Amino acid sequence: MCLAVPGKIVSIDRSNPDSPMASVQFGATTRDISIQWLADVKVGEYILAHVGTALSKVDEEDAMFTLNALREMGEIE
Amino acid sequence: MKHIDEYRDRELVEKLARKIGKEVTRNWNIMEVCGGQTHAIMKYNLLQLLPPEISLIHGPGCPVCVTPIEMIDHAIALARLDRVILTSFGDMLRVPGSISDLLTEKARGGDIRMVYSPLDAVELAASNSEYEVIFFAVGFETTAPAVALAIQQAKKRNLNNFSVLVSHVLVPPAIEALLSSADHRIDAFLAAGHVCAIMGTHEYLPIAEKHRLPIVITGFEPVDILMGIFHAIEMLEQGRFGIKNSYSRIVKPEGNQKAQDLLKEVFVEEEREWRGIGPIPLSGYILSDGYSNFDAVKRYKLKKGIAADYGSCMAGLVLTGRKRPSECINFGTTCIPERPMGAPMVSSEGACAAYYKYHRSSANLQ
Numbered sequence: 001m002c003l004a005v006p007g008k009i010v011s012i013d014r015s016n017p018d019s020p021m022a023s024v025q026f027g028a029t030t031r032d033i034s035i036q037w038l039a040d041v042k043v044g045e046y047i048l049a050h051v052g053t054a055l056s057k058v059d060e061e062d063a064m065f066t067l068n069a070l071r072e073m074g075e076i077e
Numbered sequence: 078m079k080h081i082d083e084y085r086d087r088e089l090v091e092k093l094a095r096k097i098g099k100e101v102t103r104n105w106n107i108m109e110v111c112g113g114q115t116h117a118i119m120k121y122n123l124l125q126l127l128p129p130e131i132s133l134i135h136g137p138g139c140p141v142c143v144t145p146i147e148m149i150d151h152a153i154a155l156a157r158l159d160r161v162i163l164t165s166f167g168d169m170l171r172v173p174g175s176i177s178d179l180l181t182e183k184a185r186g187g188d189i190r191m192v193y194s195p196l197d198a199v200e201l202a203a204s205n206s207e208y209e210v211i212f213f214a215v216g217f218e219t220t221a222p223a224v225a226l227a228i229q230q231a232k233k234r235n236l237n238n239f240s241v242l243v244s245h246v247l248v249p250p251a252i253e254a255l256l257s258s259a260d261h262r263i264d265a266f267l268a269a270g271h272v273c274a275i276m277g278t279h280e281y282l283p284i285a286e287k288h289r290l291p292i293v294i295t296g297f298e299p300v301d302i303l304m305g306i307f308h309a310i311e312m313l314e315q316g317r318f319g320i321k322n323s324y325s326r327i328v329k330p331e332g333n334q335k336a337q338d339l340l341k342e343v344f345v346e347e348e349r350e351w352r353g354i355g356p357i358p359l360s361g362y363i364l365s366d367g368y369s370n371f372d373a374v375k376r377y378k379l380k381k382g383i384a385a386d387y388g389s390c391m392a393g394l395v396l397t398g399r400k401r402p403s404e405c406i407n408f409g410t411t412c413i414p415e416r417p418m419g420a421p422m423v424s425s426e427g428a429c430a431a432y433y434k435y436h437r438s439s440a441n442l443q
């Protein structure tokens with residue numbers, strides 16, 4: 001139910017100001033997702049989508065930092 | 078897929094499990110609130126990777142599981158009406174009500190349709206003006222904003238043939254209810270990251286401080302879950318309490334302000350019955366005065382239902398982490414996903430279904 005998946009924005013349509021939409025790619029499928037609550041997203045960025053709406057933008061810098069820290073983390077401290 | 082595969086990496090998962098093993102010195106019970114996390118824990122066999130001192134207890138965070146039987150009965154009553162198209166998420170179709178379920182009603186000719194998004198239900202109403210389109214809305218704070226958006230759009234478009242059967246539930250009051258019961262054995266919580274993506278983290282600090290325990294905001298992939306457990310263990314071993322955000326690539330402390338504003342506009346909080354648990358104060362949404370025209374309960378004058386008899390299903394004990402699904406006498410015998418006796422066996426996020434499906438397998442790590 002709370003399944004929310006990260007996807008990549010391939011295009012954005014703001015022609016209806018009441019309902020800005022993005023075409024978002026999830027692996028092999030692409031879906032139209034409302035970006036009503038994320039004013040500043042751009043093509044190429046990743047968002048977390050859930051039941052047709054984008055909940056938040058994936059913070060790439062944060063993701064990279066955390067993963068690098070985990071990979072470099074020593075076994076014995 | 079980017080932002081998923083990295084967090085299913087076997088090497089990282091095993092490294093984190095070893096780190097947790099080094100950190101832990103005594104027994105701890107950690108509850109993951111969200112059914113999505115329970116599902117992942119079983120799918121990736123994380124229980125077997127963790128040191129024996131750590132018990133993961135599974136929480137009530139499966140919205141389908143806790144939807145009261147009365148709401149399912151309401152949905153069935155609506156689906157039986159003429160010129161009604163009842164829409165919902167696929168998960169809701171097999172949940173048993175007191176007399177039937179939506180899948181059976183569909184087979185009998187009811188116009189019941191699965192939608193991916195509540196926004197699709199609005200489109201259905203727009204293109205079928207001679208029909209009444211009703212959306213049966215379940216889910217936590219993660220899902221409620223999409224439903225609020227659908228209702229707001231229906232209002233802007235003057236769609237008088239659209240209404241919603243609202244059965245949304247809220248996470249913090251449920252955590253508070255679990256912690257307020259005298260016999261709980263929870264030392265720390267993993268809080269559901271996708272709820273916090275909307276609501277932010279501020280609701281959890283007062284609960285963590287009042288009950289003096291760690292609440293760690295956690296994601297849904299194996300690496301995310303183990304990182305959440307690691308942070309919880311670190312705090313527990315050091316005798317610290319409070320909140321920690323282990324899912325900062327998705328969750329910002331303030332959450333999604335615009336979605337929160339919309340929730341405040343469309344919904345108000347009310348006491349809600351949780352199937353298997355009972356009533357919890359201010360734990361559900363109903364429509365606010367400005368949107369009450371869209372309330373299916375009012376539009377169709379639905380009467381309060383009768384409380385259900387759960388027979389030998391111990392969903393309540395499972396949902397509150399007091400029993401494991403495998404301790405239920407019906408588990409895997411008279412109760413299986415194809416013939417569920419209770420909601421935790423119906424929903425893919427229910428603990429019973431997760432135990433049944435992923436019995437001992439870690440083949441899903443990469």
Ligand code: SF4
Nearest residue numbers: 390391405412419429
């Ligand atoms: S196994 Fe079936 S009967 Fe037992 S608690 Fe789970 S849903 Fe209920």
